[in-house]
Amino acid sequence: MARKMNEIVRGPIVPADPMLSPYGEDGEGGYSTSLPEIERILSAILNHRNWVMSAIVGALLLGLLATFLATPEYTSTARIEVLPDSPIDTSVDQQRDRGVVNEIAFYNTQYSLLKSESLAERVVRAGSLTTDKDFIAAFDLEVSDAGMTSAERRSLTDKAVDILLDQLEVSPVRTSSLIDISFSTPSPKLSARLADLWVTQFVQATIDRRFAATSDARKYLEARLETLRQNLETSERSLINYSVSKGIVTVASETDSNGRTRTQTLVGADILQISEALAKAREARISAEAELPNTMTGVAQVNAPTISALRQKRAVAEAELAQMRTTFADDYPTVVALRSEIANLDKSLRDEVGRSSQGNREAYNAALKRERDLEAELNGLTNRYNNQQRESIEMAILQREVDSNRQLYEGLLQRYKEIGVAGVGTNNVSLVDRAKPAERPSSPSLLINLAVALLAGMALAAGLVFLLEKMDSSVRDPQDVLPRFGLPLLGAIPEVLNRPVADAITDKKSAIYEAYFSMMTNLTFLTEHGAPRAIMLTSSRPKEGKSNSSLCLATVLAATGKSVILVDADVRNPSLNRYLDIPNQRGLSHYLSGDEDLNGMISELPKFGFSIITAGKMPPNAAELLGSERLGTLIAKLLERYDHVLIDSPPLLGLADAPLIARRVEGVLFTIEANATKNRAIATALNRLRMSGAKLFGAIVTKVGARNQVYGYGYGYGYGFSYGAEKSDDE
Helix, strand or coil: CHHHHHHHHHCCCCCCCHHHCCCCCCCCCCCCCCCCHHHHHHHHHHHCHHHHHHHHHHHHHHHHHHHHHCCCEEEEEEEEEECCCCCCCCCCHHHHHHHHHHHHHHHHHHHHHHCCHHHHHHHHHHHCHHHCHHHHHHHCCCCCCCCCCHHHHHHHHHHHHHHHHHHEEEEECCCCCEEEEEEEECCHHHHHHHHHHHHHHHHHHHHHHHHHHHHHHHHHHHHHHHHHHHHHHHHHHHHHHHHHHCCCCEEEEEECCCCCEEEEEHHHHHHHHHHHHHHHHHHHHHHHHHHCCCCCCCHHHHHCHHHHHHHHHHHHHHHHHHHHHCCCCCCCHHHHHHHHHHHHHHHHHHHHHHHHHHHHHHHHHHHHHHHHHHHHHHHHHHHHHHHHHHHHHHHHHHHHHHHHHHHHHHHHHHHHHHHHHHCCCCCCEEEEECCCCCCCCCECCHHHHHHHHHHHHHHHHHHHHHHHHHHCCCCCCHHHHHHHHCCCEEEEEECCCCCCHHHHCCCCCCHHHHHHHHHHHHHCCCECCECCCEEEEEECCCCCCHHHHHHHHHHHHHHCCCCEEEEECCCCCCCHHHHHCCCCCCCHHHHHCCCCCHHHHEEEECCCCEEEECCCCCCCCHHHHHCCHHHHHHHHHHHHHCCEEEEECCCCCCCCHHHHHHCCCCEEEEEEECCCCCHHHHHHHHHHHHHCCCCEEEEEEEEECHHHHHHCCHHHHHHHCCHHHHHHHHC
């Protein structure tokens, strides 16, 4: 029994099944009875369903109204293709990554250019929109009939630009180089015209930018070309002046693959020619020297053509003479003639050999002289060439400067020609599809507006539910009385509708009877002698079910065979006599005022099985009477005659009656109305009770209804306490 008393002090009774423990997550039982967050949200929505439905229906009505009142708008779309300026080499991973980044940056730049104010101003000027009647009427622009000042025209242009940018929509086509440009206006023709103007001016603006860039490049190149041309002329003039001053005559020049110029001077050319002539003269001298007569070898004679012919002819004559001598004598005329012919041939041969030797000598001497003259000439040219080579170092420096200036000039000139030829002939922006007037309005869309209104209504409803939940500090979950106020929950009483509580408590099959019977069972564990004998029931404010709970608890205790008396101590506003429909002529106030006829004040209630002392007439000094010793005397007398004394006390807030009574009883049962009483009021009332020294047994949560079904109370009672009756009816 002592262990059970400790349990009551700490909290509500622990059921046998630990899974049904009413302790919180940090409670002694170790199991949480708190609701999941989703169930709390659903409970809040159900509790405030009227607000939720009102917010959603209101938002839908506003969306419907906005749809019908909105001006229809027509959307036209034009499509262009924008290609990168040049292909990007992606053969290497790093280059591929860099190419992707460059391409993303390029297209983001194009999107920004399509939305630029400068392009909008071009469109305004190109389409004369500030004077266009359709444009002015579509957007209600204020245009003065009289002449406008420059400031007014500028202001009107700015408004037109802002309108265009507001109505513009740029939509890239995914995974392509295509871009859609759309305009939405009240006129389908105006929308198509604006879209076409926009893409046309964008293409033209791209061309203009390219032309401006080309023009700037040409101007820059022209200035640089003029400077380089002057440098080239100066370097060439210096080179020529130096060569003239040094007597260096250039007869030929050539440029190699590296752009370096190689020159050939006159002296160098002469040396080449003299060298070739000297080589030929030397060959001629050697040949003439070989033709000189040589008695040892006779090579010269043999080689001379005339001499050879004479020798051959003499040999023929000798052969014929020898043949003739074999036949004829020496004085034979033919033989004599042949001897004479041979003698003449010998003489001619000697003469020819002499003449040939003299000619060879003269030829040799001439060849030798020419060779020596050429050698002398070559030596002189060589000396001059060597001197020029020493002087050509400075000339080579000047030549390199000329070559460098010429390369720069020619390269820049080539670039200048390329820009001039290329110009702006190619453009990376092209028109794919022109805009067409829309056949039906694109907005407002009833379905979209209703969907947006529904979302807005749901958001508003969620905000309202959240706000109402934050503002509502009443007790929803009866289990919250322990963590909030430190009171054990002794009972959760269902709400009784369309039936007086006094009638419902007499029906032992009713939910109200079962609830109070369960609470009475919990009371039997509060003290060592079972249910407390002297109990006061109170609440923080009126109409929380305190008097009904007193009546019902007395009825349930009496049904267990106990003698019970109920005392209505709310002398300022008695209510038990009204619930029970009995007179309130003599009661508690009379006894406290000195009337000793206690039996005359006690009324028996056979229907309920307990006795009652009504409040009596309202005294002018209720607090003084309730604080007197006669209240304690009365309770002591009643405890001698009855097993249990129940006192229905006044509410706590604003009155001193309840704390005065609480000191005279064994303990207090605190009544809390579900979904109504605020935390602050309950906490203040409990503080007053604790400061008076009263012992708090626990709390009773009354009027638990449909709003508390999610916490397992409203639905549970309805099902659990009607199940037996339904079963018996079926049987």
